[in-house]
Amino acid sequence: MPELPEVEHAAGCLRAWLVGRTVDRAVAPASRVLRGAAPATLTRKLRGRRLRAVERRSKYLLLFFDADVGLLAHLGMTGKWVLRARGEAAPQHTRLSLESGARAVHYVDPRMFGRVALHRAADLEALPEIRVIGPDPHRERVGAKLLGERIGKTKRAIKVALMDPRVIAGIGNILATEALWRARIHPARPASAVTASELAALARAIRASIRLQMGTLAAESDATYLSEDASDNPFLAYGRVGEPCSRCQTPFETMILGGRSSAFCPRCQPAPRRAAQRLR
DNA sequence: ACGGATGTTCGCGC
DNA sequence: CGCGCGAACATCCG
Numbered sequence: 001m002p003e004l005p006e007v008e009h010a011a012g013c014l015r016a017w018l019v020g021r022t023v024d025r026a027v028a029p030a031s032r033v034l035r036g037a038a039p040a041t042l043t044r045k046l047r048g049r050r051l052r053a054v055e056r057r058s059k060y061l062l063l064f065f066d067a068d069v070g071l072l073a074h075l076g077m078t079g080k081w082v083l084r085a086r087g088e089a090a091p092q093h094t095r096l097s098l099e100s101g102a103r104a105v106h107y108v109d110p111r112m113f114g115r116v117a118l119h120r121a122a123d124l125e126a127l128p129e130i131r132v133i134g135p136d137p138h139r140e141r142v143g144a145k146l147l148g149e150r151i152g153k154t155k156r157a158i159k160v161a162l163m164d165p166r167v168i169a170g171i172g173n174i175l176a177t178e179a180l181w182r183a184r185i186h187p188a189r190p191a192s193a194v195t196a197s198e199l200a201a202l203a204r205a206i207r208a209s210i211r212l213q214m215g216t217l218a219a220e221s222d223a224t225y226l227s228e229d230a231s232d233n234p235f236l237a238y239g240r241v242g243e244p245c246s247r248c249q250t251p252f253e254t255m256i257l258g259g260r261s262s263a264f265c266p267r268c269q270p271a272p273r274r275a276a277q278r279l280r
Numbered sequence: 281a282c283g284g285a286t287g288t289t290c291g292c293g294c
Numbered sequence: 295c296g297c298g299c300g301a302a303c304a305t306c307c308g
Contacts, residue, residue, distance in 0.1 A: 003286060032303075059287075077287050078305075093305085111304045113287055129288090156297070163287095172286055238286090259300070261284080283308095290302080 002059055002075035002114075004138055004170025005213040009221070010081050011056040014063070014105070017083050018051045021100040023065075032112040033079075033095040045069055045118055046098065055124075058133045058169035062124045070121035072130075076113030082106050136169040137206050144200035151191045151199075158194050158202075159187035160258040171206065173260045174238045175213070179205040181237035181245075186269040187262045188255065193272065237263050 002010070026046035028039040049065035056062070063071040073079075082091060086104040090097055096107040096116055107116060119127065134150050135142050150167045151158075161167050162176045171179070180187050182205035185198055194202070216234050233239045236246060241254040245265035252263045 006286075074287080076303095077285070110306065111285090111287095113303065115288095154297085160298090165288095174286055258298080260287095285306085288303095290300105292299085292301105294296105294298090 002077070002079060003172035003175050003213075004056075004059065004136075005175075005210055005217055007056050007059045007061065007075060007170065008138060008214065009217045010075065011054045011061055013081055013083070014051075014054045014061070017081075017103065017105050018098065018100060019054060020051070022050045023047060023098045023100055025099040027090075027097040027099070028116075029095065031095045033107070033109055033115050035115050035117060037117060042096075042116075042118055046071070056170075057125075057130050058136065058165045059172070060130060060133075062130070064121045064124065068121045070119045070124040072115075072117045072119055072124060072127060073107065074114050074116075076109060076111065076115065078111040079107065079109035079114035082108055132166050134164075134166050134168045137203075138170065138210055142168060142206065143203045144196055147199050147203050148196065151194070153192050155190045155192050157188045157257045158185060158191045159262055161191040162206075163258060163260070168206075170210075173262075174235060175206065175209050177238040177263050178209040178212075178236055181205075181263075181265060181269060182208060184268050186271050187257055187264050189272045237265070239263065 026043040028042045049069045053064040061073040084104045091108045093110040094106045098105045159176050162171050183201040240252045248267045250267040
Protein backbone atom coordinates (compact mmCIF):
# COMPACT_ATOMS: atom_id res chain seq x y z
CA MET A 1 0.00 0.00 0.00
CA PRO A 2 2.58 2.52 -1.03
CA GLU A 3 1.84 6.10 -0.11
CA LEU A 4 4.01 8.22 2.13
CA PRO A 5 3.45 6.14 5.30
CA GLU A 6 4.12 2.83 3.58
CA VAL A 7 7.20 4.11 1.79
CA GLU A 8 8.50 5.65 5.03
CA HIS A 9 7.92 2.30 6.68
CA ALA A 10 9.77 0.54 3.86
CA ALA A 11 12.69 2.96 4.27
CA GLY A 12 12.85 2.12 7.97
CA CYS A 13 12.81 -1.61 7.23
CA LEU A 14 15.60 -1.32 4.68
CA ARG A 15 17.70 0.68 7.15
CA ALA A 16 17.20 -1.93 9.87
CA TRP A 17 17.83 -4.83 7.54
CA LEU A 18 20.69 -3.63 5.38
CA VAL A 19 22.39 -0.37 6.33
CA GLY A 20 25.98 -1.06 7.28
CA ARG A 21 25.91 -4.44 5.57
CA THR A 22 27.46 -5.56 2.33
CA VAL A 23 25.52 -7.06 -0.54
CA ASP A 24 27.31 -10.36 -1.15
CA ARG A 25 25.11 -11.15 -4.10
CA ALA A 26 22.29 -9.50 -6.00
CA VAL A 27 19.71 -11.32 -8.13
CA ALA A 28 17.55 -9.54 -10.69
CA PRO A 29 15.49 -11.55 -13.16
CA ALA A 30 14.65 -9.56 -16.27
CA SER A 31 11.41 -7.71 -15.63
CA ARG A 32 9.61 -4.51 -16.42
CA VAL A 33 10.71 -3.20 -13.02
CA LEU A 34 14.22 -2.78 -14.50
CA ARG A 35 12.80 -0.62 -17.30
CA GLY A 36 15.12 -1.94 -19.95
CA ALA A 37 18.31 -1.92 -17.88
CA ALA A 38 20.48 -5.01 -18.22
CA PRO A 39 19.98 -7.33 -15.23
CA ALA A 40 23.65 -8.34 -15.33
CA THR A 41 24.82 -4.75 -15.02
CA LEU A 42 22.56 -4.16 -12.03
CA THR A 43 23.68 -7.27 -10.16
CA ARG A 44 27.34 -6.74 -10.99
CA LYS A 45 27.37 -3.16 -9.75
CA LEU A 46 25.50 -4.00 -6.53
CA ARG A 47 27.65 -6.98 -5.61
CA GLY A 48 30.17 -6.13 -2.92
CA ARG A 49 28.60 -2.75 -2.15
CA ARG A 50 27.88 -1.66 1.39
CA LEU A 51 24.60 0.18 2.01
CA ARG A 52 25.30 3.46 3.76
CA ALA A 53 21.90 5.18 3.92
CA VAL A 54 18.28 5.03 2.79
CA GLU A 55 16.23 8.14 2.15
CA ARG A 56 12.62 8.63 1.12
CA ARG A 57 11.65 11.41 -1.27
CA SER A 58 7.90 11.51 -1.82
CA LYS A 59 7.15 7.89 -2.72
CA TYR A 60 10.67 7.17 -3.98
CA LEU A 61 13.38 5.35 -2.04
CA LEU A 62 16.99 6.40 -2.48
CA LEU A 63 19.58 3.78 -1.54
CA PHE A 64 23.11 5.10 -1.11
CA PHE A 65 25.83 2.48 -1.39
CA ASP A 66 29.59 2.95 -1.13
CA ALA A 67 31.72 3.46 -4.26
CA ASP A 68 29.16 6.03 -5.47
CA VAL A 69 26.58 3.39 -6.31
CA GLY A 70 22.97 4.51 -5.89
CA LEU A 71 19.65 2.79 -6.39
CA LEU A 72 16.40 4.63 -7.10
CA ALA A 73 13.41 2.51 -6.16
CA HIS A 74 9.69 3.08 -6.44
CA LEU A 75 7.05 0.69 -5.12
CA GLY A 76 4.51 1.52 -7.81
CA MET A 77 1.11 0.16 -6.89
CA THR A 78 1.96 -3.26 -5.47
CA GLY A 79 5.65 -3.19 -4.56
CA LYS A 80 7.05 -4.14 -1.16
CA TRP A 81 10.38 -5.06 0.42
CA VAL A 82 10.47 -8.24 2.49
CA LEU A 83 13.12 -9.92 4.64
CA ARG A 84 13.75 -13.63 4.37
CA ALA A 85 16.43 -16.04 5.45
CA ARG A 86 19.02 -16.49 2.74
CA GLY A 87 18.49 -19.80 1.02
CA GLU A 88 14.76 -19.66 1.64
CA ALA A 89 12.78 -19.49 -1.58
CA ALA A 90 12.12 -15.94 -2.73
CA PRO A 91 8.44 -14.91 -2.69
CA GLN A 92 6.45 -14.99 -5.90
CA HIS A 93 6.99 -11.93 -8.09
CA THR A 94 10.37 -11.13 -6.59
CA ARG A 95 12.04 -8.65 -8.95
CA LEU A 96 15.30 -7.98 -7.09
CA SER A 97 17.06 -9.72 -4.23
CA LEU A 98 19.91 -8.34 -2.13
CA GLU A 99 21.67 -11.07 -0.19
CA SER A 100 23.87 -10.26 2.78
CA GLY A 101 25.20 -12.86 5.18
CA ALA A 102 22.33 -15.00 6.43
CA ARG A 103 19.60 -12.72 5.18
CA ALA A 104 17.99 -11.89 1.88
CA VAL A 105 16.03 -8.72 1.18
CA HIS A 106 13.58 -9.09 -1.69
CA TYR A 107 11.76 -6.48 -3.74
CA VAL A 108 8.41 -8.07 -4.59
CA ASP A 109 6.04 -6.46 -7.09
CA PRO A 110 3.29 -8.45 -8.87
CA ARG A 111 2.06 -5.68 -11.15
CA MET A 112 5.50 -4.26 -11.88
CA PHE A 113 4.39 -0.63 -11.81
CA GLY A 114 7.36 -0.04 -9.53
CA ARG A 115 10.92 0.31 -10.65
CA VAL A 116 14.53 0.09 -9.57
CA ALA A 117 17.30 1.93 -11.36
CA LEU A 118 21.03 2.32 -10.82
CA HIS A 119 22.54 5.78 -10.72
CA ARG A 120 25.61 7.36 -9.26
CA ALA A 121 24.83 7.85 -5.56
CA ALA A 122 25.87 11.48 -5.86
CA ASP A 123 23.26 11.99 -8.60
CA LEU A 124 20.20 10.51 -6.85
CA GLU A 125 18.96 13.72 -5.26
CA ALA A 126 19.38 15.62 -8.52
CA LEU A 127 17.37 13.25 -10.71
CA PRO A 128 14.56 15.08 -12.52
CA GLU A 129 11.77 13.14 -10.80
CA ILE A 130 13.33 13.81 -7.38
CA ARG A 131 14.28 17.44 -7.87
CA VAL A 132 10.71 18.57 -8.66
CA ILE A 133 9.23 17.08 -5.48
CA GLY A 134 7.44 19.56 -3.22
CA PRO A 135 7.64 19.85 0.57
CA ASP A 136 7.24 16.63 2.51
CA PRO A 137 4.54 16.68 5.20
CA HIS A 138 6.39 14.07 7.24
CA ARG A 139 9.85 15.63 7.14
CA GLU A 140 8.86 19.27 7.49
CA ARG A 141 6.03 21.43 8.68
CA VAL A 142 3.54 21.96 5.85
CA GLY A 143 1.00 24.48 7.06
CA ALA A 144 -1.72 26.54 5.42
CA LYS A 145 0.67 29.19 4.14
CA LEU A 146 3.06 26.79 2.43
CA LEU A 147 0.17 24.68 1.12
CA GLY A 148 -1.48 27.76 -0.36
CA GLU A 149 1.75 28.89 -2.01
CA ARG A 150 2.34 25.47 -3.53
CA ILE A 151 -1.21 25.08 -4.81
CA GLY A 152 -1.00 28.52 -6.33
CA LYS A 153 -3.68 29.74 -8.67
CA THR A 154 -4.54 26.43 -10.27
CA LYS A 155 -8.21 25.81 -10.90
CA ARG A 156 -7.86 22.05 -11.02
CA ALA A 157 -9.63 20.03 -8.35
CA ILE A 158 -8.08 20.30 -4.89
CA LYS A 159 -7.77 16.51 -4.72
CA VAL A 160 -5.86 16.37 -8.02
CA ALA A 161 -3.54 19.14 -6.80
CA LEU A 162 -2.92 17.31 -3.51
CA MET A 163 -1.90 14.19 -5.39
CA ASP A 164 0.62 16.13 -7.49
CA PRO A 165 4.05 15.45 -5.96
CA ARG A 166 5.31 18.83 -7.18
CA VAL A 167 2.74 20.46 -4.87
CA ILE A 168 3.24 18.26 -1.82
CA ALA A 169 5.12 15.00 -1.44
CA GLY A 170 3.76 11.55 -0.78
CA ILE A 171 0.01 12.09 -1.00
CA GLY A 172 -1.80 9.37 -2.93
CA ASN A 173 -5.44 8.51 -3.42
CA ILE A 174 -5.95 7.20 0.11
CA LEU A 175 -4.35 10.13 1.96
CA ALA A 176 -6.01 12.70 -0.29
CA THR A 177 -9.41 11.10 0.26
CA GLU A 178 -8.89 10.85 4.02
CA ALA A 179 -7.51 14.36 4.48
CA LEU A 180 -10.26 16.04 2.45
CA TRP A 181 -12.94 14.23 4.44
CA ARG A 182 -11.32 15.23 7.74
CA ALA A 183 -11.05 18.84 6.56
CA ARG A 184 -14.62 18.81 5.20
CA ILE A 185 -13.56 19.92 1.74
CA HIS A 186 -15.25 18.55 -1.37
CA PRO A 187 -12.60 16.83 -3.54
CA ALA A 188 -13.71 18.61 -6.72
CA ARG A 189 -13.44 22.12 -5.32
CA PRO A 190 -11.18 24.26 -7.51
CA ALA A 191 -7.90 24.41 -5.59
CA SER A 192 -7.68 28.17 -5.98
CA ALA A 193 -11.10 28.56 -4.29
CA VAL A 194 -10.10 26.78 -1.07
CA THR A 195 -9.94 29.40 1.69
CA ALA A 196 -7.03 30.03 4.05
CA SER A 197 -8.90 28.59 7.01
CA GLU A 198 -9.80 25.51 4.97
CA LEU A 199 -6.14 25.13 3.98
CA ALA A 200 -5.21 25.24 7.66
CA ALA A 201 -7.72 22.48 8.37
CA LEU A 202 -6.42 20.55 5.37
CA ALA A 203 -2.81 20.81 6.54
CA ARG A 204 -3.83 19.47 9.96
CA ALA A 205 -5.89 16.74 8.30
CA ILE A 206 -2.94 15.60 6.19
CA ARG A 207 -0.74 15.32 9.28
CA ALA A 208 -3.45 13.44 11.19
CA SER A 209 -4.08 11.03 8.31
CA ILE A 210 -0.38 10.29 7.97
CA ARG A 211 0.00 9.76 11.71
CA LEU A 212 -2.95 7.37 11.84
CA GLN A 213 -1.68 5.34 8.91
CA MET A 214 1.85 5.17 10.30
CA GLY A 215 0.48 4.00 13.64
CA THR A 216 -1.45 1.26 11.90
CA LEU A 217 1.69 0.18 10.06
CA ALA A 218 3.76 0.11 13.24
CA ALA A 219 1.12 -2.01 14.92
CA GLU A 220 0.94 -4.38 11.97
CA SER A 221 4.67 -4.97 12.00
CA ASP A 222 4.41 -6.04 15.64
CA ALA A 223 3.03 -9.57 15.60
CA THR A 224 1.41 -9.17 19.02
CA TYR A 225 -0.89 -6.52 17.63
CA LEU A 226 -2.02 -8.40 14.55
CA SER A 227 -5.69 -7.72 14.12
CA GLU A 228 -8.07 -10.66 14.17
CA ASP A 229 -10.15 -8.59 11.79
CA ALA A 230 -7.68 -7.96 8.99
CA SER A 231 -10.50 -7.57 6.46
CA ASP A 232 -11.66 -4.35 8.15
CA ASN A 233 -11.17 -1.14 6.24
CA PRO A 234 -8.86 0.92 8.48
CA PHE A 235 -9.76 4.18 6.73
CA LEU A 236 -12.37 6.80 7.59
CA ALA A 237 -13.54 7.63 4.06
CA TYR A 238 -11.46 5.70 1.51
CA GLY A 239 -13.26 2.57 0.38
CA ARG A 240 -16.44 3.48 2.25
CA VAL A 241 -18.74 4.33 -0.65
CA GLY A 242 -22.32 3.54 0.38
CA GLU A 243 -21.40 3.28 4.06
CA PRO A 244 -22.55 5.95 6.53
CA CYS A 245 -20.19 8.82 7.30
CA SER A 246 -18.98 8.40 10.88
CA ARG A 247 -19.74 12.07 11.58
CA CYS A 248 -23.22 12.52 10.12
CA GLN A 249 -24.39 9.06 8.95
CA THR A 250 -24.92 10.28 5.38
CA PRO A 251 -23.81 7.56 2.92
CA PHE A 252 -20.49 8.24 1.21
CA GLU A 253 -20.65 8.93 -2.50
CA THR A 254 -17.91 8.69 -5.11
CA MET A 255 -16.74 10.47 -8.20
CA ILE A 256 -13.79 10.14 -10.56
CA LEU A 257 -11.14 12.87 -10.39
CA GLY A 258 -7.85 12.70 -12.22
CA GLY A 259 -8.81 9.17 -13.17
CA ARG A 260 -9.05 8.04 -9.53
CA SER A 261 -12.11 7.13 -7.48
CA SER A 262 -12.80 9.72 -4.84
CA ALA A 263 -15.07 8.96 -1.91
CA PHE A 264 -16.65 11.89 -0.12
CA CYS A 265 -19.50 12.66 2.27
CA PRO A 266 -22.02 14.80 0.38
CA ARG A 267 -23.12 16.45 3.63
CA CYS A 268 -19.78 17.08 5.39
CA GLN A 269 -18.07 17.97 2.12
CA PRO A 270 -20.57 20.17 0.26
CA ALA A 271 -20.19 20.36 -3.49
CA PRO A 272 -18.82 23.51 -5.10
CA ARG A 273 -21.59 25.66 -6.57
CA ARG A 274 -21.27 27.74 -9.71
CA ALA A 275 -23.69 30.22 -8.16
CA ALA A 276 -21.14 31.08 -5.50
CA GLN A 277 -18.58 31.94 -8.19
CA ARG A 278 -21.02 34.15 -10.09
CA LEU A 279 -21.83 36.10 -6.95
CA ARG A 280 -18.22 37.09 -6.46
C1' DA B 281 -16.51 -13.60 -13.55
C1' DC B 282 -16.24 -9.00 -13.83
C1' DG B 283 -14.64 -4.69 -12.03
C1' DG B 284 -11.59 -2.17 -9.55
C1' DA B 285 -7.09 -1.37 -7.22
C1' DT B 286 -2.45 2.41 -2.94
C1' DG B 287 1.16 5.14 -9.04
C1' DT B 288 3.33 7.17 -12.93
C1' DT B 289 3.80 8.46 -17.68
C1' DC B 290 2.44 9.32 -22.24
C1' DG B 291 -0.25 11.15 -26.09
C1' DC B 292 -4.11 13.82 -27.57
C1' DG B 293 -7.01 17.75 -27.75
C1' DC B 294 -8.78 22.17 -26.18
C1' DC C 295 1.78 26.38 -22.51
C1' DG C 296 -1.40 24.59 -18.94
C1' DC C 297 -4.55 21.48 -18.13
C1' DG C 298 -8.02 17.55 -18.35
C1' DC C 299 -8.76 13.19 -19.97
C1' DG C 300 -8.08 8.44 -21.16
C1' DA C 301 -5.06 4.77 -21.87
C1' DA C 302 -1.38 1.90 -20.77
C1' DC C 303 1.31 -0.94 -17.77
C1' DA C 304 0.21 -6.53 -15.30
C1' DT C 305 -1.77 -9.04 -11.68
C1' DC C 306 -4.59 -9.99 -7.82
C1' DC C 307 -8.72 -10.03 -5.04
C1' DG C 308 -13.51 -9.96 -3.61
